[in-house]
Amino acid sequence: QIEQNNYDAFFNIALIYQAEKKYENSISFYKKSIELNNNFSIAYYNLGIIYANIGEINLAKEKYKKAFTIDNNYFKAYNNYASLLISQKKYQEAKESLDKAISINPNYFEAKHNMGVLYLEQKKYESSLKYFYENIEIDENYFKSQIQKMYVEKKICDWSNFDKNKLILNKINKQKNDELTPWQMLSIDDNPDMEFRRASIFAKKFISINKLKKIKKTGKIRIGYFTPDFYQHAGMINMEGIFKYYNKEDFEIYGFDYGFSKKDKTHYRIKNYFDNFYNVADLSDKNIANLAKENQIDIAIHRNGYSQNSRTNIFSYRPAPIQVNFLGYPGTTGLDFIDYIIADKIVIPEESKKFFSEKIINLPDTYYPTFNERKIANLSLKREDLGIPKNAFVMCCFNNTYKISPVEFEIWMRVLKQIENSFLILLIDSSVARENLIKEAKKRNIQSSQIKFFNYIKIDEHLSRHKIADLYLDTFNYNGHTSVVDSLWAGVPVISKIGNSFSANFLPALPIEIRS
Numbered sequence: 001q002i003e004q005n006n007y008d009a010f011f012n013i014a015l016i017y018q019a020e021k022k023y024e025n026s027i028s029f030y031k032k033s034i035e036l037n038n039n040f041s042i043a044y045y046n047l048g049i050i051y052a053n054i055g056e057i058n059l060a061k062e063k064y065k066k067a068f069t070i071d072n073n074y075f076k077a078y079n080n081y082a083s084l085l086i087s088q089k090k091y092q093e094a095k096e097s098l099d100k101a102i103s104i105n106p107n108y109f110e111a112k113h114n115m116g117v118l119y120l121e122q123k124k125y126e127s128s129l130k131y132f133y134e135n136i137e138i139d140e141n142y143f144k145s146q147i148q149k150m151y152v153e154k155k156i157c158d159w160s161n162f163d164k165n166k167l168i169l170n171k172i173n174k175q176k177n178d179e180l181t182p183w184q185m186l187s188i189d190d191n192p193d194m195e196f197r198r199a200s201i202f203a204k205k206f207i208s209i210n211k212l213k214k215i216k217k218t219g220k221i222r223i224g225y226f227t228p229d230f231y232q233h234a235g236m237i238n239m240e241g242i243f244k245y246y247n248k249e250d251f252e253i254y255g256f257d258y259g260f261s262k263k264d265k266t267h268y269r270i271k272n273y274f275d276n277f278y279n280v281a282d283l284s285d286k287n288i289a290n291l292a293k294e295n296q297i298d299i300a301i302h303r304n305g306y307s308q309n310s311r312t313n314i315f316s317y318r319p320a321p322i323q324v325n326f327l328g329y330p331g332t333t334g335l336d337f338i339d340y341i342i343a344d345k346i347v348i349p350e351e352s353k354k355f356f357s358e359k360i361i362n363l364p365d366t367y368y369p370t371f372n373e374r375k376i377a378n379l380s381l382k383r384e385d386l387g388i389p390k391n392a393f394v395m396c397c398f399n400n401t402y403k404i405s406p407v408e409f410e411i412w413m414r415v416l417k418q419i420e421n422s423f424l425i426l427l428i429d430s431s432v433a434r435e436n437l438i439k440e441a442k443k444r445n446i447q448s449s450q451i452k453f454f455n456y457i458k459i460d461e462h463l464s465r466h467k468i469a470d471l472y473l474d475t476f477n478y479n480g481h482t483s484v485v486d487s488l489w490a491g492v493p494v495i496s497k498i499g500n501s502f503s504a505n506f507l508p509a510l511p512i513e514i515r516s
Contacts, residue, residue: 228259305329
């Protein structure tokens with residue numbers, strides 16, 4: 001009131017609104033401070049933070065760029081700019097920006113952490129670990145890097161810190177930091193209570209903007225699927241049947257694709273099943289939600305939960321009266337604006353219902369869809385091609401490496417030792433992971449020749465490879481989902497054990513036609 005041109009005062013009011021997550025008010029006051037001081041680099045930087053939080057990625061990049069153009073040493077702006085480039089899979093440009101941030105401040109944790117994330121995205125695991133280790137060596141309580149380090153170690157089957165990581169997890173479970181992602185910890189323990197706690201804390205990052213739940217129409221129910229991964233991968237393979245065979249008399253389906261991934265044949269095939277399909281990667285979270293409202297979506301499916309590249313904030317704007325957590329994230333979100341989770345009585349038993357913020361919709365047999373039109377190629381592959389005798393007993397596990405722990409591996413090695421002429425096949429393309437597993441096997445006096453590795457190939461050919469195996473071995477804390485469905489579809493029985501959490505209870509719920 002006293003000094004109308006005091007840009008610092010406008011800036012500080014904007015800070016207050018930002019802390020309260022009243023982003024529209026905050027943006028207005030930051031813009032006013034910039035009108036009064038066009039070289040106010042920190043105001044541009046904070047605007048970038050807000051725009052990033054609400055999914056205005058291109059606007060956020062523009063503001064960060066303006067900040068480090070004004071101040072060439074603004075290492076935080078370089079770092080945040082790079083983080084957005086990583087989400088858009090612009091890796092080389094992101095690396096250049098992170099290199100700049102680190103050259104200005106070699107001890108800046110966030111930039112080194114993001115460099116680790118960058119290399120993880122590129123599957124350069126050893127380079128990734130280098131940066132996470134550097135942060136942890138300086139501060140072992142920098143838990144963002146601890147979580148990523150544990151995840152990468154699991155990806156490459158490096159279990160040298162397995163016991164120590166349990167202690168770190170205990171520390172993480174006591175934190176109230178909403179920056180700590182719960183997704184990468186699903187495979188580390190099997191504790192639904194702690195999973196709920198971690199999810200609920202992470203959920204505080206998001207505030208419900210629109211609580212209106214108005215169901216106003218008759219006629220066909222419109223279902224919107226929101227995800228960045230409408231392309232060929234494990235989850236989408238089995239969802240194809242849903243899209244292809246939904247009841248067109250009662251339902252219309254809409255796709256909202258916010259991904260930056262390469263569009264493949266599966267992507268273009270799946271698009272044709274939808275009544276309307278939108279590529280919305282460049283839209284803000286609010287505008288994606290508004291687009292859904294314009295299309296009068298009745299039920300919004302949050303396919304990704306807290307898994308990688310998810311944009312959960314879209315749902316804070318309530319794009320549909322009913323919002324559902326389904327399939328892509330095997331656990332609770334802890335969010336008050338996600339109404340339901342699709343499950344069954346096995347993945348969420350009665351005693352675990354209290355660990356879910358969502359209301360639970362149990363499907364009759366299993367919550368997991370399968371697509372029964374998948375083809376199995378006629379490969380000429382024989383056991384002898386792999387150096388396996390025709391009369392051997394062959395076990396396999398094609399789960400992702402981060403799901404394997406020394407607990408399962410110890411059992412597998414005991415079986416290999418006890419059963420004469422037995423072999424184990426794993427689906428692993430990382431040479432580092434393969435070397436680590438061979439080392440672990442040798443520690444247990446298992447010949448390296450008893451363990452064979454498959455590379456990733458086309459799915460129909462991979463299904464054909466199952467005929468080599470007699471038995472599929474599942475992992476415990478995080479079961480195989482699509483990989484287990486693949487095995488049963490190809491006619492290979494699976495052995496697992498029931499756990500406690502959603503991700504550890506998948507297999508016992510799965511009825512499926514076994515092919516002879």
